[in-house]
Amino acid sequence: QKEVEQNSGPLSVPEGAIASLNCTYSDRGSQSFFWYRQYSGKSPELIMFIYSNGDKEDGRFTAQLNKASQYVSLLIRDSQPSDSATYLCAVNRGYQKVTFGTGTKLQVIP
Amino acid sequence: AAGVIQSPRHLIKEKRETATLKCYPIPRHDTVYWYQQGPGQDPQFLISFYEKMQSDKGSIPDRFSAQQFSDYHSELNMSSLELGDSALYFCASSEPAGTFFNSPLHFGNGTRLTVT
Secondary structure: OOOEEEOOOOEEEEOOOOEEEEEEEOOOOOOEEEEEEEOOOOOOEEEEEEOOOEEEEEOOEEEEEEOOOOEEEEEEOOOOHHHOEEEEEEEEOOOOOEEEOOOEEEEEEO | OOOOEEEOOEEEEOOOOOEEEEEEOOOOOOEEEEEEEOOOOOOEEEEEEEOOEEEEEOOOOOOEEEEEOOOOOEEEEEOOOOHHHOEEEEEEEEOOOOOOOOOOOEEOOOEEEEEO
C-alpha cells in the first residue's frame, strides 16, 4: 500500500461544475495535509492546507479532512478551464517528512 | 514576496559527468527538500534538511549527495550521471514549525537536467 494514494484520472468535469478530488493516506499519525496544483512543466503551487478534521474553505476551494477514515479531499466549485492541471495531495508524517501522492489530472471541459 | 530560488534553470550534461544544483530557500525557512520529477510522474522525494542536518532520506541514489549550508542554502551534487537522471529537480522550503504540524512546502521553479 502506498503511503498516499490518489486516483490518477483524468477526471473530466464540465465548466461550472464541482470537481471532487480524493486522497487517502496510510500513516494514522499524519497531522498536516496539503493540496498542490501543478501545470505541466511547472512547479507545484500550494492551494490549501488543513490540519483539523472538517472543512476549510478558501474561495472556490474547500479542503475536507477525516482523520478517522484517513481521507482528505479537495472540492473545486465553479470549475474553470484554467483549473485544468494535476492536483497533488501531500501528507506530513511528522519530523519534516512529507510524502506526495501520484496526483490526479483534472480536465475542465469548456 | 521572496520565493525559493533554484539555479541553474536548465542544465545539459553528458553521461558520467557531474552536476551541482543549488537552492536558496525563502528567508527564515529552515527546512529544505529536494524532489525529482520525471515526465508524467509525481515528485519523488530525494532528501531533506532541517537546521543544516539531514532530516529524511528518500529514493536518492548513492551517486547523489546533498547538504545544507550555514546560510540555509542547499546543494544537490550528482555524479556519474545516467540517462535516467534526466528530470525536473525541485527544491522546496518550509518555515519553522512544530514537530508534527509542518508548515507548507514552497517550491522553486525547478532545474531541468538533461543527460545526453
